[in-house]
Amino acid sequence: MSLSFLDQMMFPLRCGHMVVLGRLNNASSWICESCRTVAELTASADCEWLSKEFDSAYQCDAIARERGALVARADEWQAGVRERRLSEVTSP
Numbered sequence: 305m306s307l308s309f310l311d312q313m314m315f316p317l318r319c320g321h322m323v324v325l326g327r328l329n330n331a332s333s334w335i336c337e338s339c340r341t342v343a344e345l346t347a348s349a350d351c352e353w354l355s356k357e358f359d360s361a362y363q364c365d366a367i368a369r370e371r372g373a374l375v376a377r378a379d380e381w382q383a384g385v386r387e388r389r390l391s392e393v394t395s396p
């Protein structure tokens with residue numbers, strides 16, 4: 305099982321801080337947790353860049369799946385899906 309690239313890749317905000325890419329999914333703006341600067345993600349340049357970052361994360365996940373990896377998002381990961389799937393594999 306591997307963690308989705310959405311939850312591994314970091315996106316640099318304009319204020320200079322980083323945020324995990326997956327947390328920006330479907331967000332139109334983001335308040336930086338470090339300095340409280342509001343980033344408008346729908347602003348043209350950032351929006352274009354962000355969608356490219358999402359594309360490459362999805363592609364990396366697709367490649368991992370083709371190689372037989374179970375790709376999970378961070379919330380699934382933390383919910384202990386790993387243990388459940390491992391027990392499914394080992395049970396008859």
Ligand SMILES: [Zn+2]
Nearest residue numbers: 319321336339
């Ligand atoms: Zn910041």
